[in-house]
Amino acid sequence: MPDDTLGTVLDRNLQEEMQTSYMEYAMSVIISRALPEVRDGLKPVQRRILYAMQRAGATSGTKTKKSAAFVGDVMKLYHPHGDSAIYDALVRMAQPFSLRYPLIDGQGNFGSVDGDPPAAMRYTEAKLSAITGELMADIEKQTVDMVPSYDGSEEEPSVLPARIPNLLINGASGIAVGMTTNIPPHNLREVAGAVKHLVDNPDATAEDLLGFVQGPDFPTGGVIMGTAGIKAAYSTGHGRIIVRARHSLEQAANGRERIIVYELPYAVNKASLVAKIAELVSERKLEGIADLRDESDRNGMRILIELKREAQVFTVLNNLYKHTTLQTTFGVIMLAIVDGRPVVLSLKQALQLFIDHRRNVILRRTRFDLERAQERAHILEGLKICLDHLDEVIKTIRAASDQDVASTQLQSKFGLSERQAKAVLALTLGRLTRLERSKVDEEYEQVIKTIAYLESILAFDQRRDGRRGQEVRRRPPHRDHRPGGDRAISRGPRAEGRGRRHADAPRIREAATAASLPGAEARRRGSERRAADSEQ
Numbered sequence: 001m002p003d004d005t006l007g008t009v010l011d012r013n014l015q016e017e018m019q020t021s022y023m024e025y026a027m028s029v030i031i032s033r034a035l036p037e038v039r040d041g042l043k044p045v046q047r048r049i050l051y052a053m054q055r056a057g058a059t060s061g062t063k064t065k066k067s068a069a070f071v072g073d074v075m076k077l078y079h080p081h082g083d084s085a086i087y088d089a090l091v092r093m094a095q096p097f098s099l100r101y102p103l104i105d106g107q108g109n110f111g112s113v114d115g116d117p118p119a120a121m122r123y124t125e126a127k128l129s130a131i132t133g134e135l136m137a138d139i140e141k142q143t144v145d146m147v148p149s150y151d152g153s154e155e156e157p158s159v160l161p162a163r164i165p166n167l168l169i170n171g172a173s174g175i176a177v178g179m180t181t182n183i184p185p186h187n188l189r190e191v192a193g194a195v196k197h198l199v200d201n202p203d204a205t206a207e208d209l210l211g212f213v214q215g216p217d218f219p220t221g222g223v224i225m226g227t228a229g230i231k232a233a234y235s236t237g238h239g240r241i242i243v244r245a246r247h248s249l250e251q252a253a254n255g256r257e258r259i260i261v262y263e264l265p266y267a268v269n270k271a272s273l274v275a276k277i278a279e280l281v282s283e284r285k286l287e288g289i290a291d292l293r294d295e296s297d298r299n300g301m302r303i304l305i306e307l308k309r310e311a312q313v314f315t316v317l318n319n320l321y322k323h324t325t326l327q328t329t330f331g332v333i334m335l336a337i338v339d340g341r342p343v344v345l346s347l348k349q350a351l352q353l354f355i356d357h358r359r360n361v362i363l364r365r366t367r368f369d370l371e372r373a374q375e376r377a378h379i380l381e382g383l384k385i386c387l388d389h390l391d392e393v394i395k396t397i398r399a400a401s402d403q404d405v406a407s408t409q410l411q412s413k414f415g416l417s418e419r420q421a422k423a424v425l426a427l428t429l430g431r432l433t434r435l436e437r438s439k440v441d442e443e444y445e446q447v448i449k450t451i452a453y454l455e456s457i458l459a460f461d462q463r464r465d466g467r468r469g470q471e472v473r474r475r476p477p478h479r480d481h482r483p484g485g486d487r488a489i490s491r492g493p494r495a496e497g498r499g500r501r502h503a504d505a506p507r508i509r510e511a512a513t514a515a516s517l518p519g520a521e522a523r524r525r526g527s528e529r530r531a532a533d534s535e536q
Contacts (some may be wrong), residue, residue, distance in 0.1 A: 005442050026177035027458040030342055034176035036183075038336040038343075038350060039357040040135060040160040041167030043174065045089045047080040050103060051156055064107045064125035072123050080150045083121070091118045099170045099217045100185035100268075113220065113264070114271035135222050141368040143361045161361045165191050165354045167336060168347075171216075178341060181335035184216035184233075184241070184266070191351075196353050206235045209347055218331070221246055221263030223326075233332035234347035235432045245326040249313060252306060256290065257313050259320075260517060261303040265328040271502025274303060276324050285323060288316045297383070363458070370454040373447050375419075380444040387437050389414060394429060455499070 019526040036043050042050070052073045058065050071086045079086055092098050094106030097113045108124035111117060118124060128136075138161050146155040171185035194212035198204050215230045224230070225242040233239025246263035264270060274294050280286040288311030307316055321327035334345045338353060345353070386393045396413060398405035407421040416424070424432070 002350075011500075030176040031181065031337060034174040035179075035335060035337050035342055036172040036174070037159055037179055038167055038168055038338050038345065038353045040162035041087075041165070041170060041172060041374075042135075042160065043077055045074075045081075045086060045171070046093060046103075047092070047160060048074050048156060049090050050128065050132060050135065050160070052078065053104070054139075058127040059104065060128055060130040060133060061125055064105070064127045066122065066123045067126050068121040070126065078149050078152045078156050087118075087121045090121075090126065097220050097226060100217060101131050101169055101188065102129055103135070103170070109474070115268070115269040119343065131164065136162045137161055137163045138361065138365050139357070141365045143364045143368070148513075162284075162354075162357065164188065165195060165351065167354070168213075168350060172336070176342070177431070179335060180333060182331055182333045183336070184330060184332060185218060186213055187217040190217070192213065194353060196349055198348070199355060204348070206346060206348055208233075209351070213347060216241065218243065218266035220266050220268070220410070222265045223263075229332070237334040237346050237349075238343035239291065239330075239332040241330045241332060243328055243330055244321060247317075256309060257307045257311070259305040259307070259313065259317065262301050264301065265325065266330060268325045268328060269414045270294070270301065270303070273325050279304070280323055282531070286316070286319055288319075290314070318463070320366065321396075366457045367455050370451065373451045373454060374391060377444065377447045377451060378417070379420060379423045380440060380447060382416050382423060383435065383440050384437075384444065385414050385416060385420075386424050386432070387435060387440065394432065395526065397425070397429065 014111075032044055034043070037047075040047065047219065049070065053059075053070055056070065056073060057063065058070070067087065067090060070081050070090065074086050075081070075083055090104060091106070091110050094102055094104040094110045095104050104126050105128065106124060106126045109116075109119035110124060118198070137219065139157060143161045145158045147158045148154075149156050166184065168186045169188050170192050173182050174180065176531040194209045197208065197212055201447045210231065213234070215224050215227070222243045223246055225244060229239040229241040230241075242267040245261050245265060245268075247261045249261050250258040250260055252258055264273070271294075274292065277286065277289070278292055280287050281292065288308050289305060290308045290311075291304070291306035293304045293306075295304050304318075307313065332346075335342055336345060337343075337348070338345070343349075393410065394412065396409050397406050400409055403425055406425055407418065410416050410421040410424060413420065427435075
């Protein structure tokens with residue numbers, strides 16, 4: 001057998017080969033699967049699902065379509081992995097208890113806070129939610145780089161234009177090789193306020209931004225105890241936030257005290273929690289509980305814990321916090337992909353990278369719009385020339401033997417460019433004779449104004465920043481799945497700071513005003529509000 005049939009043989013050290021291969025595998029998992037991109041807050045599979053749904057026309061204003069169709073499209077065109085991984089990612093983006101602002105509007109069984117699995121993809125239907133339109137805005141204007149798909153047959157966006165800071169408002173979680181990320185969700189109004197403040201004040205400190213983003217806003221609600229963990233997370237990218245369930249106290253007809261739990265810490269399985277409490281009671285590790293019922297229904301969550309007559313309410317509560325997930329710790333690790341590398345970010349860094357991304361998107365969009373406006377102005381100039389010599393133009397077109405001859409004669413006789421001549425020939429003679437000079441002049445003046453405005457945006461960074469701040473301040477359309485209005489989470493009344501309560505819908509304006517006040521006054525005003533609300 002000839003030696004060349006063996007191919008190329010490399011002499012490599014086994015240790016070096018193992019190290020190189022493992023690092024390549026690790027980076028592939030980190031970049032291509034497990035960690036979100038800082039600019040749009042999405043993992044590759046999430047971005048591919050949303051882009052495939054956008055291309056399929058399943059936008060917020062249309063009817064829902066079978067989830068299986070989207071999973072098939074994503075697997076065929078963009079994501080060469082199993083269908084179950086794709087469907088799991090799609091389901092999570094539709095769960096109002098998983099994402100603060102769901103990116104997909106699902107119809108059918110998409111799971112529950114009890115840990116019930118979703119229905120099979122052949123039964124459920126989905127479409128993009130309204131807020132996802134803000135992530136996709138202007139993608140058709142060459143605002144982001146398109147890269148080849150895994151087999152080179154299609155193109156996909158490397159990142160979405162993302163008019164909203166999705167990484168912060170929806171958070172992210174993921175486990176890569178040797179590292180993990182766990183970013184909590186936040187309130188859109190508060191993050192938008194922080195973006196505007198950072199645009200206007202680039203030297204703002206983490207303490208300044210805390211006047212706007214006062215803490216995470218989990219979709220399932222709850223109470224954050226203290227502010228030390230929040231400050232550490234926002235300053236360093238690492239922190240431990242203690243979250244407790246929200247409860248109220250009632251008295252039963254028989255005179256016994258009842259604890260009613262109606263909000264749980266983030267990612268707590270309600271059914272498992274109730275089962276754990278019952279187990280602890282039966283093992284006599286929890287004393288003072290006479291009855292336990294899950295009375296949750298379509299109107300909301302309600303876990304009823306009835307106490308024995310001699311039981312002390314706060315003693316029972318403290319034992320519940322100690323032994324069950326009525327109190328959990330959310331370990332914040334703000335790790336995301338920045339320029340192709342995993343980086344732990346502070347709040348200010350995350351906001352600044354989003355601002356830089358929006359600056360680049362607006363710049364590219366402006367260039368695109370400017371090119372189109374200049375092309376239109378060029379065509380209108382040609383139409384104006386033709387209207388000045390309408391009879392001669394019509395006579396020239398009729399006399400020509402074909403379109404190429406007509407184009408050449410229009411260019412030579414009237415000084416039109418090739419594009420202008422083609423635009424004139426694209427009009428029928430009937431349309432050409434019906435053109436009104438006043439309308440052409442009016443459109444031309446408007447296009448010239450548009451060109452001047454777009455050129456000014458390219459010339460002045462300050463105007464570009466102002467436009468970006470204006471866009472992010474505008475609240476995107478979003479159907480909130482929870483009663484009330486803006487904020488689901490509040491901070492508890494312990495140690496470093498007073499707790500915030502929620503505003504209901506009529507008081508949103510007041511809450512926004514409080515968020516714009518500096519320092520202690522903002523916290524004081526914010527502590528007088530309350531409400532409850534609910535997307536990967």
